[in-house]
Amino acid sequence: MSGGSSFRQSKQSRGRSVFPHPLQFGAILLILLPNFFPSLFSPLGRSYLSLFSEWIAPRPMHLHLLNGALQHPSSAEQESDLWSPLPNQGRKPCAAQNNPSLPKKSLGYIQVFLDGGLNQQRMGICDAVAVAKILNATLIIPYLDINAVWQDSSSFEDIFDIDHFIQTLRDDVSIIKELPSDFSWSTRGYYATGIRETRIKTAPVHASATWYLENVLPVMQSHGIVAVAPFSHRLTFDGLPSDIQHLRCKVNFQALVYVPHIRTLGDLIVSRLRSSPSMDGTSTSMYQRGNDKPGVGKYVVLHLRFDKDMAAHSACDFGGGKAEKLALAKYRQVLWQGRVVKSQFTDEELRNEGRCPLTPEEIGLLLTALGFNNSTRLYLASYKVYGGEARISTLRDLFPLMEDKRSLASPEELAGVEGKASLLAAVDYHVSMQSDIFISASPGNMHNALVGHRAFKNLKTIRPNLRLLGKLFVNESMEWSEFRQAVLHGHRNRQGQLQIRKTNQSIYTYPAPDCMCPA
Known part of the structure; x- marks a missing residue:
């Protein structure tokens, strides 16, 4: 495989031209x-x-710094230290150490519609599983909205291994790929054409578990289904039971795997x-x-x-x-x-x-x-x-x-x-x-997601x-x-030094202590 980059300018383009610069x-x-x-x-x-x-x-x-950088390469000692892996930092992943307990009967179906780019949607998927657990609901595989900037219509199953996702979480949350025929009307287009009783569009940013139990659960029990949109960043990072936090970690670090x-x-x-x-x-x-x-x-x-x-x-x-x-x-x-x-x-x-x-x-x-x-x-x-x-x-x-x-x-x-x-x-x-x-x-969503995922693996x-x-x-x-x-x-x-999450900080960027136990 050639090491040449596609960015490199061709030799022909460097030649002289009779056309204006x-x-x-x-x-x-x-x-x-x-x-x-x-x-x-x-x-x-x-x-x-x-x-x-x-x-x-x-x-x-x-330019003055650039000239210095080109003239003074790093020493072998500096390189060796730079490439050395991180030492053990006293914590290990514990996302799978929760005790799964899937209730015998679901109280209804929940849908979420996720906007943003891939990594914002990734975090939204983790939150959707957590909310379904809080409500004892059956989660429909999240719908990924078409991003206004990237114009990508890829679905969940185009990106993530959907069977692995459902199988990994089978003992935690009931998840299905499609709605039963009785609720086939509950589509993205349906909610885009008017005010609907089964749609919750007022979920506050970083809403608590109590807010979902008081505002979303009654709608789901009345109609058998509830849709939450917008949903991104609609679940708090603080004040949740440890099993819900562990579940978010399990989704992010184990259940979400890209397609083969x-x-x-x-x-x-x-x-x-x-x-x-x-x-x-x-x-x-x-x-x-x-x-x-x-x-x-x-x-x-x-x-x-x-x-x-x-x-x-x-x-x-x-x-x-x-x-x-x-x-x-x-x-x-x-x-x-x-x-x-x-x-x-x-x-x-x-x-x-x-x-x-x-x-x-x-x-x-x-x-x-x-x-x-x-x-x-x-x-x-x-x-x-x-x-x-x-x-x-x-x-x-x-x-x-x-x-x-x-x-x-x-x-x-x-x-x-x-x-x-x-x-x-x-x-x-x-x-x-x-x-x-x-x-x-x-900083950005990809930065935040990778900082957290690599911290989880001590990279x-x-x-x-x-x-x-x-x-x-x-x-x-x-x-x-x-x-x-x-x-x-x-x-x-x-x-790469491990940082303990502070109040209001994202569990997906700072996985310790919620996702990482003392070694």
Whole structure:
């Protein structure tokens, strides 16, 4: 398998052309469009103009640090310490130690309709099982709404092994794939066309078990069925019986398994990542090469969450100049009509508060300061990077062995997941769970889900200190050696050390103590 990345620019595209440079062409269009196409400058048309910012290559924002990173590779000792696994932290998984007790008779059926992306839906599924247990209800396999951003219509059984799910939880909760014929009318479309007595749409965020017993159970008993929508984040993390908490852990860490073809594709990608690239562009097994250098046969996953929505909503400066700032401001206005609070602050204020996601350049500098180098196998878990190749070129300079799904698998191998955002995200999740180290450039649902799942399995996960890094990056006089020392010091206790969940924190991000017992 070739180690080359699909992101790499072809040689032909580097040649000279008689056509205008894209930057020149974009500038001409920006001048002429208002005269010839005034409709483009309506509120709807403004969203299209943000595309022009992607033609303007963002400049490196931290060139002085970048030069230092390229000239001062990490030491072998630093690499060895970085790749070493986590020690035993005094806790072990105990999600399966609850005593299943399925009542003889269910009190009715419950449906939930889950919005959001894959990982938000994953957490919603866990909560749905818990609520069904609280109500002594039969759960219909959760319905996954089509996400407005990803436009993916994949169902539960397209993503998760539905038979494994039901079998794993058979002694805890009654779960069925489809409604009985008497309730076949209870569909997503039915609830979308008017007010229905069997739908609960007022469930508060982080509702208690008592709220469900007082507000949902009576409806279910009266009609035989109840539907809760919206449902995401509608169950509290605190004040629940331990058996309900254990059940949530069991669903998340045991019952939710991806369908076989996703696992097979993920395992194929992992095997290729663990192969060592040869000078001729082929890959050879680490065992064949007999190389015991630190990092050989290992890989790190970088979740690079840097899409246009995130960039616009953050209101930070990402090095694209005035054109990019204007394009993102217009995009922000169209989508959120000025309701983005962060846009009221300057870039420096946001960075000092750690409220700016890391750019590909900045995450590259962080990884280099931590001890990764140009021989590191870096897997990029990402949907679409705002700014394209120009945005990630600096990261590639630092990590030439960077790969992704399309560089490690053929179109034929990807055919079963291509064009389906949830399935692609599931592949990335599977690859991330097998990695030696995981790091995310900014918080989000995938970050939260993987931080918790890897903590449950005692796997190394680096959590960037965004507040520290924001202050370091605005200091333009800082030398590389000083930056590296500050990064190492500020991340000593952010590399997978187990954190005990605090009040209001998610059980899916902080599984101890609810899902992890003393060893």
